Amino acid sequence: MTAVEVSVVLPAYNEEDTIEETVSVTLETLASFLPGDSFEVIVAEDGCADRTPEIATRLANEDDRVRHIHSETRLGRGGALEYAFERAEGETLVYFDTDLATxxxxxxxxxxxxRSDEYDVATGSRWMAENRADRPAKRGIPSFGYNTLVRGVLRSDLKDHQCGFKAFDRRAFEALAPTVQDEHWFWDTEMLVKAQRRGFRVKEFPVDWTPKGDSKVDIVRxxxxxxxxxxxxxxxLSVSPRITPRVSLGAGTMLVVVALLLMTQYLNPARVLDVMAGADPALIAVSAAIYAASWPLRGARYRDILDTMGYHERWDFLTGAVFISQTGNLVFPARLGDGVRAYVVKARRAIPYPTGFASLAVERVFDLLTITVLAGTVMLGLAATGSAGELLAALTGGASGDTARSGQTAVVVAAAVGVAAIGAVGVIVASARTDRNFVRSAVGRLSDDSYADYVAGVVETFVADIQTVTADGSAFARVGLSSLLIWTLDVVTALVVFAAFGYPLDPSLVAVGFFAVSVGNLAKVLPLTPGGVGLYEGAFTIIVAPLTPAAIGVTVxxxxxxxxHAVKNAVTILGGVSSMAWLNVSLTTAVEESRSAGDIEPETTD
Structure with a gap:
């Protein structure tokens, strides 16, 4: 049985100039009020690039009260503390910053x-009335704002959450550490907030504090x-516990109802019903069936994208995830439904968020590129047949009224989105063929803090996943072909609606239909209206009216x-509701799976 009661951890990253003096002062101070064999000082050296490891090893060899715990890789401040505390021998776990500012x-x-068992957690504070702390404005203002935000948002009773001067009872630490998700600078705050929420006894007391070295507000951290x-x-802490699967399903259903109500703000329901009555119901049903057939293709395409990134899932689950996210896009502003899909695959299949968003980015780029190619191909055909002049006249003022203005706006938006899509593909393909690390250099320009390493790592994962798909020729071809099939079915849906109104599908109408649907879909990429309602219709109308026989006209x-558009939105909503019920998806509960199997276990040196 060890005699060590108190373990003091000194988190060290590139501290070759100060670590020896810090260890000496710590040993001397502890010896002034504790028996000599009742404490240990641990240098938690976190993947240093200087002489700190050599110095820490020498100090451990010279004094039995000193230990050196070494990590080959950067764990982050919180990660290094947890790793050291788990290997400490004492029941009272202490740490403070190695600059000895306190x-x-x-x-x-x-x-x-x-140690007296009076409190479970203790922390020094630089913001209590009794303390003396030299806080220059560049330190004090950000610190005051941060702590005010933590108290307001997280309902903490403490005044200072980031003072590097804390102690934990081992039982409290072992209960709290598994619940803390951050491994960097926020670790301190999360431990204190969750300690209060769990009912642990937390003591905050004033300390005298003098800043050491330079400090500045860091953009990334x-x-x-x-x-x-x-x-x-x-x-x-505040929202997720109140959300049950039943509440989530009810909320999802309500969102769908809201989506339908929002549509009535842009469309006249009576007019829609009249129009539907004038069309062939059987062919309208056929158009819905054709559009519904594109959704399994969307799931299969998403499966191919994730397969390339190393995640193998069933197409039916992924089809449901796509349905749910697209339903969210009909309701949420700024296409936040895309984020819903990243959540669904994270919560249900433990696919990391960077990979989830990267797979979405790949899908969106292929969508936009495919639609742009379809529109551009037809545009060249129109120019070859001499019809482009009529379209240009309509776009530059040949038509009038609200529909014309909406259509002109939509076509401008579509052109910009199309150019952006082509540019994005070019950048992605070019970056996939170079070994240069643009991400880390860009993040480094914004921040020199160690937290930037973490942020850069997340962004690098995102970029690498996108490059993986674009660099794989067969995957690129498969995803491109499925994208072409998906958007062809989207156009065919509209053509069958034309047929439902009694118009024969001659080659000219088919060409115009391809162009109108493609431009309409490009236009609604920007979330200017819920579900793109209004923009799609405007672009579609201003293209169809001048390029088809006069019998069609603006009204038809x-x-x-x-x-x-109503048929497509209805299929999306029905699929979204069914998928939410089938998968029992909670859109607001964060589900954290196990840590990445690829994490490297650090090495220790005692």
Missing amino acids: DMRHLEELVESV DVFGMGSQILRTGWE ALSVAIVD
Whole structure:
């Protein structure tokens, strides 16, 4: 049985200039109030690139009270602390920053607060009325804002969450550590917030603190990292526990109802019914069946994309995930339904978020590229037959009214999206053929903090997944072919709607239909209206009306567009509702699976 009661961990990353003095001061201070064999000092050296490992090893060899725990890879501040605490021998676990910014005369109070069993957690504070802390504005203002945000969003009673001067009872640490998701700078805050939520006794006491070295607000760590972690923890603690599968299913159903109600703001329901009454119901049903047939292809295409990235899933599950996300896009602004799909595959199949969003990006790029190619091909055909002049006249003012203005806006948007799609494919293909690491250099320009390594790693995973698909010739061809089939069925759906209104599908109408549907789909990429309602119809009408026989006219062209879009939205909504019921998907519960099997276990040196 070990005699060690107190384990002090010193998190060290490139501290060759200070670590020896810090260890010496720590040993001296602990010896002033604890028996000599009752404590240990652990240097938690986190993948350093300087002489810190050599110095820590020498100090451990010279003094039995010193241990060196080494990590070959960067674990992050919180990860290094957890790793060291798990290997510490004491029942009271302490850590503080190696720059000794906090006056060491407070160490006895920190240790004894927990060692005496009076508290489970103790933390120093630089924001209590009794303390003395030299806080320059560039440190004090961000710190005050951060702590105010944590108290407001996470309902913490503490004044200072990031002071690097804390102690934990081992039982409290072992209960809290598995629940903490952050492995970097937010680790301190998450431990304190969750300790309060779990009912542990937390002591906050004032400390005298003097800043050491330079400090600055860091874009990646402070804005992106800490801000997103506050929101994530708030969601986990305050929202997620209130969401049950039954509530989630009910909420999803309500969202679908809202989507239908929103459609009435842009369409006249009575007019839609009149138009439907004038069409052949049997052919409208056929058009719906044709469009529904494209959805298994969407699931199979998504399966091929994920297969290339190393994740092998069934096409039927993925079809359901696509249905749910597209239903969300009919309701949520800014195409937030795409994020819903990333959540579904993460929660149900443990596919990491970077891979989920990367697979979505690949799918979107192929969608836009395919639609652009279809539209461009038909546009060349129209130019070859002399019909392009009529289209140009319509787009530049030859038509008038709300539909014309909406159509002109839509075509401009479509052209911009098409050019962007072609450019994106070019960039992705070019980047897949180079070994240069653009991500890490770009993030490095924004931040020199160690948290930037973590952010760069996430972005690199995202980019690498996209490059994997584009660099695989057979995968590129399969996804491209399935994309062509999907969007061809989308166009065929509209052509069958034309037939339902009694118009024969001659070659000119088929060509115009391909162009109108392609431009309409490009136009609704930007979330200017829910589900693209209005933009799609406007683009469709302004293209169909001048390029087809006069008998069709603006009124019928608009009616066909309304019915075509309504059929597609109805199929999407029905599929989304069915998929939510089938998969019992909770859209608001974060489900964390096991850590990546590829993580490298750090090595230790005692």
